């Protein structure tokens with residue numbers, strides 16, 4: 488009789504910006520909360536809503552030729568936001584634990600995690616979750632987790648799992664490949680491979696905009712690691728971290744997993760870490776002032792011979808916990824009379840509802856942030872015209888969400904001055920041109936595009952804008968790359984580049 492391998496599928500994905508409002512149960516329910524068979528039903532859909540890793544892992548297992556059956560536990564995810572509400576976290580962890588116990592005996596656990604979650608009562612919910620899983624399944628059942636490359640890695644996360652696999656791309660377009668890698672390595676472990684893990688965390692935090700993988704110091708770390716993988720090495724993960732998590736385990740980290748032996752893993756881990764540390768001065772931003780960006784956009788609107796350009800409000804990125812509703816850029820463009828601009832996206836549920844009530848073609852005096860004014864999210868009044876309405880549901884076309892079911896909530900395309908602004912209800916960064924196309928707009932017709940996104944828009948808009956036509960605007964916000972703007976309380980100190988005299992003594996083994 489063939490033995491059937493039983494693999495638990497689960498995930499609790501959140502990137503926590505400690506300066507953003509708490510991520511409550513609703514934040515998860517409105518994006519993804521599936522338990523038991525709901526997970527299998529979603530996997531079977533052509534455009535799943537689940538994080539891509541889950542269906543990708545299942546497909547890879549199906550293709551492996553191994554007789555297996557999934558044990559669906561719970562998969563939940565929220566848009567990046569503040570720390571998870573601890574009560575919701577504990578309740579969900581308990582549900583996961585009960586379902587895991589009911590699913591025993593298990594031959595493996597696959598966890599799709601972001602890895603930069605904090606809670607209102609814990610710095611390290613990811614570690615707490617992994618620890619629970621280990622306690623349930625015992626020491627001999629493989630536990631493999633994939634992580635976003637913006638994960639903050641704790642010792643507990645490393646110690647409670649067998650293999651941690653982080654993305655290699657930023658913008659993130661390799662979730663599928665990393666899930667397949669998790670499947671392959673789990674199968675290898677069933678054949679007797681014993682992972683040995685080397686882990687180093689550097690006293691180095693960097694703004695997210697400096698952590699791209701096309702080029703730059705972080706790309707060099709990743710490429711060095713991949714180029715030096717040998718048969719003795721099962722996985723190399725150079726994890727960028729998420730500085731706004733503001734935790735004691737922040738810092739660029741390197742995790743190298745060896746096959747049956749630690750020596751080679753430690754050696755490579757040390758070399759990658761050394762390279763990152765020696766390059767620490769290169770993790771620098773190159774921002775454009777608001778005045779400079781507005782001047783370029785005004786010129787683009789007046790002079791059709793200028794190439795179109797894209798401008799990112801990197802400081803208000805919903806993909807990093809931003810609210811998607813700061814008004815500095817929009818107001819400056821309206822005041823300057825800039826033309827030919829598409830703006831994606833401004834998040835304001837009350838304004839979207841008002842536009843729906845007014846109807847297509849209606850004009851009214853809009854108040855942006857009338858009901859959501861806060862620290863960075865100022866009130867802004869302007870006459871608008873409703874150009875189009877949508878329910879906000881679509882399928883991602885290009886980049887990080889290609890093929891995935893998406894939802895911006897009730898949405899409207901408003902004309903504000905000479906600017907076409909997508910106003911949505913659910914926080915989503917402007918990473919995919921689909922948000923404009925949903926309203927019949929063609930990006931190729933725009934003279935300038937403004938996105939609230941840190942970097943993932945680069946993969947969505949790459950067919951329109953080459954890197955030299957991309958600009959990152961320096962304005963205030965919850966995800967500003969200017970780290971000196973923030974009152975960090977829990978980072979390990981000293982930490983480079985906030986503390987210039989920081990030293991690192993090497994791997995210590």
Ligand SMILES: [Zn+2]
Pocket residue numbers: 635636637659
């Ligand atoms: Zn990320």
